[in-house]
Amino acid sequence: MKRWWPAPLLSAALLALWLLLNPSPGVGQVVLGAVVALVMPVLLAPLRPAAGPVRRPAVLAALILRVGGDVVLSALSVGRGVLRAGRQAPRGRFVTVPLHLRDAHALAALAIITTVVPGTVWCELAPDRSALLLHVFDLGADDEAAFIGHFKARYERPLLEIFE
The missing domain is CATH 1.10.12 (Lyase 2-enoyl-coa Hydratase; Chain  A, domain 2)
Structure with a gap:
């Protein structure tokens, strides 16, 4: 059939x-x-690509809810940044995030998440898939390590559980 x-x-x-x-x-x-x-x-x-292995559907559901909440909160944050841009310009930065993800489906999901969440743009993936270059809308010089830890904990770790 x-x-x-x-x-x-x-x-x-x-x-x-x-x-x-x-x-x-x-x-x-x-x-x-x-x-x-x-x-x-x-x-x-x-x-059509082969379907990806989803090992933990409960983690996937939690990740979807988390990303939905992050979209709303990030949109509000970016909106505030745009409105105050006349007084204080946003501090956009490029950030290199080291990755443990290697699965193509997980990387595609991470690309979609990064694209959907306002304030972050997926710029480049290293050829060996070991690092990801992101542009962040508003990030202080001292906040880079905190952002990387936040990004990996909120998005990469659940994707590792789901796909690898």
């Missing part, structure tokens, strides 16, 4: 999107959308 219909949720999403984008979803459009929704996942299956 998986060979003929490798991604049922993707197929359903493609069909729904096809019908939403067509101005008049008649019978022909429904049939054409269904064909596209069934054929595209089969043709693109070799391009």
